[in-house]
Structure formats: structure tokens, C-alpha cells
Amino acid sequence: MTTAAYIPAFPSVVAKAPAAPSQAAAAHFEAKLAFETDCADVWYATNHETKDFVLVDVRTPALYAAGHVPGAVNIPTRQLSEARLADYPADTLFVVYCAGPHCNGSTKAALKLARMGRPVKEMIGGLTGWIDEGLGLART
Template sequence: MSSSVSATPAAASDAAIAHFSAKLGFETDCWDTHHALSTGTADFVLLDVRGPALYAAGHVPGALHLPHGKITARRMAEYPPETLFVVYCAGPHCNGSTKAALALARLGRPVKEMIGGVTGWLDEGFVLSEGMEPGTLHPA
């Protein structure tokens, strides 16, 4: 008797390597983002793509505010073409970061989603910055 987990066999190792390697090209997690920001090794631009009120209420320290619907070629032209963007939204129940990542990819920009968003950030025990007036591309 097998479980519902093992009823479908696991992928072959070469297929699993390809899948999980590709997956890491699309996403990063809160822990790695926090580590890069806190050690001064961030080689990416972190974008909070939620609305102004949510950004003002609390955001990841160091994140710039750019709602996903306002990602345009003109705004992204402020950055060199090779700039890596990491985007996040409220959390797993929100697809704003997916919309932002798609918009950036359509503009030919390197992008990763920070999985978990604000919910994941808080679940890891990290703090949010508060009190920043919302606005497009304002540093935290």
C-alpha cells in the first residue's frame, strides 16, 4: 500500500536537477534577501510592489516603492540593463509580485520574486520599516 505522496514516483535525478536549478533562477527567499541587505552585499534592487498605503504601513528595510502597475520602460531606464530586481508583495495570497516580475521580464530586465513577501519576512522574525511616505522609487 502506498501513500498519496509516493503514488506518483519522484522525478529522475537529472530532471529534478534541471527543475530545481531553474526554480532558483526565478525566486529567492526572505532569508537570503535579508542576509544580503544586512551584510551590505545586496547586488540587486528590492522593489515593494504593493500599494502606497501598505508600503507606508511597513516595508522591508531598503525596499523601494514601485507598485506593479507602474512598472514602465521609462521608469526602469533609470537603471543599467543588467540590474537585477527582486520583487515582493504581501505574501503567498497575493500575486502582485508575479505581475511585477512579468512586467520586468517583458522589459528584458533580470528579475526574481522574493517568495513569502511581507508575510514570509515577518514569519522569519525580521522587522519592517515604517513611517516612510509612499511614493514611486523612494528609498526606505
């Protein structure tokens, strides 16, 4: 017995705005990956590949000391400056994170780095995402 697919009279709230054409969707998602990375990729690159980026926790020193992603350096957003980054070659890729999706500190830091001409990506999820992935924290 064959059952015909049910086609509702009105589209759902998901389908109400049609999906972008595949080429446009591919361009969008490819561009998105140029701006961000995720916790699992940072963990994998740090533990299984040559780490070719500097992971920066942009929260306060007290929050960093209480728990941070292993291998991250602490440079609070307000302290990001050419002088503070002078020891890093101009082509150094910085990956920034803050507390999590409820915090825009990493977005502010990424913008600041980009305006300085530095390559930068934001680690989506931040510390909350890291913890949600079940990855451990370092404390100082």
C-alpha cells in the first residue's frame, strides 16, 4: 500500500521563507566558515594537528584564572592593541572566545583584531560551548 505524502495547505514557519538556491547557500556557508570555527575543531587542531593559531580568551584575568580552554592566552578585549600583539607575526591567526553565546566580547575582540589587519576567527559557543562539548578546563 502506497501512501501519498501529506502536503499541507499552508507552509510551516520553517518553509514559509523558501530556502536559498544551493549555490547561494554554499557561498553563504563557505563565507561563514571564514569568520568562525567551533570548539571541537579547536580541540582537534590543538590535540591532533600542528596548532597554527593563537587561541585568545578575551575575558577578565579573574575569569580566565577560574577556568579557561587549555592552551589559551588571556588578552581581555580592552587590552588588545598593536603593542600587546607586537610579539606575534602579522600573519598570525587569532581565534578568540569569551563566556559563550550570551557574551559578545569575542565579537568585539574579533572586530578589533580585524581593524588592526590581523587574521581572526571567532570560536562559536565560547567557554559554554567548550564545556557543553565535555572538554576540560585549565585553571591558573
